[in-house]
Amino acid sequence: MTYNRVGVVTGANKGIGLAIVRQLALQYPKSPLNSGSFLIYLTARDRGRGEAALEDLRNDAQLKQAQALKSDSGQTEIQYHQLDITDQKSLETFAAHIKQMHGDGIDFIINNAGIAMNGFNAELAKITLGCNYYNTMEVCHTFVPLLKPQGRIVNLASMAGHLSKYSDDVRKRFLAAKTEGDISGIMKDFISAVEAGNEKEAGYPSAAYAVSKAGLIGASKALSRAEQEKGSKILVNACCPGYVNTDMTKGNGTKSPDEGAQTPVLLALADIKGATGEFWQNEKPIEW
Structure with a gap:
């Protein structure tokens, strides 16, 4: 079956990711993108959890009342597809599926998948930056060719990535960065400082999650600039969803x-x- 609109949400089996899928289905009918049938890919690492989340949405009372889903005469269909953004083969398999099924391109990808780990040391910092920064940007690069000419990339960052947490020198490096390579250089220097045990003296917070999200905001800006320079109309933005009551915030x-x-x-x-x-919060761009 062909669809007029197609979107992807990563890390969507629970929390904010699941709520994003739900709100996409509820809000699509009144959105400027509405041009008929809409397919949302709910992706998650674990098939069982992903399919359970899909079943929950199909039985969701508000979605039923709004007649949002095709099963209730609506415009939206939600499908599960396995995706582990830390697994290159998984990413390649999903990208191949998208290319085969949606040759004209998809409309957007919302990169919500990420991790927040307890503790702080060099190994945990590498794992955190690996997922939240490097793997997320790899998803972006993989999907740029799969987007429609005016497609969109939305990267879930955090106010934890705000530059108020850094020394003047590091803050200036972030703001002066023009390319993703510039941002990756800052990430590499952070890891080196953590390994040496002097990240605070080097101007970084002792918080890998925060640094990974600052990197994601900076890299999103760099990717947007790169797309503009080649004449692309793809929109790339990062956003903070706010302090949301999920497993990641331990219910706080x-x-x-x-x-x-x-x-x-x-x-x-x-x-x-x-x-x-841009970097967005509360439905508007804010200063990074």
Whole structure:
């Protein structure tokens, strides 16, 4: 079957990712992107959890009441597909599926998959940056050729990645960065500083999650710039969903997952007037 619109959400079996899929289905009918049938890929590492999440959405009372899904006469269909962003083969398999099934391209990808680990040392820092920064940007590069000419990339970052946590020198390096390579250089220097036990003296916080999200914001800006320089109309933005009550915040968040989903969904579905290379929170661009 062919679809008028296609979107992908990574790490979508629970929390903010699942809420994003839900809100996409609810908000699509009134969005400027609405041009008929809409397919959302709910992706997750674990097939059992992904398929259970899909079943929950198919039985969701609000989705049923809104008649959002095709099974209830709506426009949206949700399908599960396995994707582990830390596994190159998994990424390649999913990308091949997208290319085969949607030769005209897809409309957007929302990169929500990420990790937050307890503790802090060089090994944990490498794992955290590996997933949240390097693997997420690899997904971006893999999907750029699979997007429609005016497609969108939305990267879930965090206010933890705000530059107020860095020394003036490191902050200036982030703001002066023009390429993804520049940002990766900052990430490499952070790991080296952690290995030496002097990350604070080097101007970084002792928080791998925060640094990984700062890197993701910076790399999103760099990717947006690179796309613009080659004449592409693909929009690339990063956003903070807010302090959301999920497993990652150990139930301490002040926002519900549906509230946290609002900004990434806006960046995927709304008319954002061509905004790209921005960092968003509470449905508007903010200063990094």
